[in-house]
Amino acid sequence: MTPAPRRIGVGGTGGTGGTGGTGAVGGVVLAGGAGRRFGAPKATAMIGGQSLVERAVQILRIAGCDPVVVVARAETPLPALGESGAIVRDDGEGALGAIAVGCDALDTDQVVVLACDLPNASSVVARLVDDPRPAVVAADLDGQVQPLCARYPRAAAVEAARALVAAGDRRTRSLPKALRAGVVIAALDDELLNVNTPADLDRVTERRRRFSRRR
Numbered sequence: 001m002t003p004a005p006r007r008i009g010v011g012g013t014g015g016t017g018g019t020g021g022t023g024a025v026g027g028v029v030l031a032g033g034a035g036r037r038f039g040a041p042k043a044t045a046m047i048g049g050q051s052l053v054e055r056a057v058q059i060l061r062i063a064g065c066d067p068v069v070v071v072a073r074a075e076t077p078l079p080a081l082g083e084s085g086a087i088v089r090d091d092g093e094g095a096l097g098a099i100a101v102g103c104d105a106l107d108t109d110q111v112v113v114l115a116c117d118l119p120n121a122s123s124v125v126a127r128l129v130d131d132p133r134p135a136v137v138a139a140d141l142d143g144q145v146q147p148l149c150a151r152y153p154r155a156a157a158v159e160a161a162r163a164l165v166a167a168g169d170r171r172t173r174s175l176p177k178a179l180r181a182g183v184v185i186a187a188l189d190d191e192l193l194n195v196n197t198p199a200d201l202d203r204v205t206e207r208r209r210r211f212s213r214r215r
Contacts, residue, residue, distance in 0.1 A: 004140065025110045025129055027065030029056040029085065030095060030148055031072035032116060041076050042117050042195060047204055052195065053078060057085040057118040063122070063129045065112050069133045071102040083184050095148065098202040103154045111157060115146030115148035117195040124186050130203060134182035138192060146192050147172040151177055 032045040032052050041051040048059070054072060059069050068085040072078055078087060088105045090098040095115075099172055103111050114121060123140045128151040137150035152175070160178040164170070186192050195201050 025065050025112060025151070026103075026106040026108035026154065027057075027068035027085075028099065028106070028111055028113045029053060029060065029062030029064075029068065029070040030102070030113065030115045031056075031070050031078060031086050032077055043072060043151055044079060045195070045201055047119055048200065051079050052119055053080070053116045055119045056114050057081060058118075058127050059122045059125050060112055060114055063112065063125045063138060065129070067106065067108075069102050069105050071098040071105075072115075074132070085157055092118050093165050094160040095172050096165050096170055099152075099156045099175065100165070103152070103158045103161075106154060108154055111154045112151045113148060113157075115194075116144070116174050118149055119186075119195060120191050120193050120207065121149050123188075124184060124191050131184055133175065133181070133182040135179040135183040136184050138186060139177040139183045140192050142181070145173060145176060146194075147176050149192060150181060152174055152176075152181070155210060175214045 032041070040080060044051050047055060057068050057070065069088050070078065070085045071083065071088050071090050073092070074089050081087065088101055090101050099113055102113070106200065108149060112125060114125060121138070128136050131151070135152050135157045137147055139147045156179055161175055164174050164178065189205070193204060194202065195204060
């Protein structure tokens with residue numbers, strides 16, 4: 001008999017997995033891969049003295065997600081995260097595969113998925129956590145959904161993501177559709193700014209400077 005997978009419970013403790021979960025909301029950070037458009041792995045790019053992956057973990061922690069896992073390819077360098085986030089290596093099946101691996105490592109009913117290249121998403125992540133609907137995905141002011149900034153029912157997300165990959169559909173937008181996710185619209189036009197290039201990172205840095213001057 002194959003033992004049940006060992007999953008991470010609230011407070012980072014291990015536990016035997018099950019669909020019942022703990023009632024808490026966990027967090028999955030997608031740390032990405034080589035970052036070809038960026039010119040280097042995005043996870044370790046720095047903003048305000050903090051790497052993008054550390055920023056994503058912080059966003060989820062502040063929103064109340066516990067525990068948080070970081071999913072990355074084996075070759076992706078990551079900073080030491082200490083107790084703030086456990087590192088899980090993905091299975092090479094793209095973003096949907098990484099979501100399945102991250103969700104399967106947790107033992108919570110709900111999971112907030114956040115790509116590390118969305119450093120402005122703190123406000124919308126908080127609204128995703130607070131939304132009463134069973135599955136919700138963030139969208140920009142034009143209604144374009146961002147499937148890598150969403151809250152999903154954990155067990156259903158694992159099943160749906162793996163089914164999509166098995167069917168040859170690796171489009172991330174297929175996951176919220178499969179889970180019939182509601183939509184949470186971002187409050188600001190750059191809240192879901194995706195850092196794909198160094199110029200995008202410069203925009204985020206400038207945004208932080210502007211907000212700092214207003215304080």
